Amino acid sequence: MEWTAWLNDYFERFAPAFAPDHHANLIAFKELAEGIRDSGNKMMLAGNGASASISSHGAVDFAKQAKVRSIDFNEPNFITAYANDYGYENWIARAIECHGDDGDAVVLISASGMSPNVVNAGKYARDRGLKLVTFTGKSPDNALRQLGDVNFWMDSQAYNVVEAVHMLWLTTVIDMIVGRAEYSVN
DSSP states (O other), X not given: XXXXXXXXXXXXXXXXXXXXXXXXXXHHHHHXXXXXXXXXXXXXEEESTHHHHHHHHHHHHHXXXXXXXXXXXXXXXXXXXXXXXXXXXXXXXXXXXXHOOTTOEEEEEOSSSOOHHHHHHHHHHHHHTOEEEEEEOSSTTOTTTTTOSEEEEOOOSOHHHHHHHHHHHHHHHHHHXXXXXXXXXX
């Protein structure tokens, strides 16, 4: 196999993530996160699978680097208890209900934007009046994207591309709050 052509094609799939039309969302999310920080509220991040890992990474870095109080719901005991008691399709919404305060924000990550537990959490956040940031891919009219106040959407059908771009956008906002791309994390 001729890997140079394959790699060129593969990395070209990421190019749309760097388009200027995403700048407004990046800035809006930065301003929302700073408002959360300044008010003493918190961000709650959630997703499934790789999106859960991205939400955990985001929660740690928002708190540690950007000083925005953040939590995720990825503890296995937490997930299994809430899923067992409320149904898997409702566990994230119930977690937000139990841990959310007025003025908090919710960040939901789903490559497809169609996962019932994530979409139900988005509906709950919207109905509760919490600010909602969504990260999705696949179909532009996915259910989760329709619910958010700030919506990041990657035009790709490839899960790895969508998930990598979600991580890139999330950490870009953290670095925007910090004010630089390279810094010590002492």
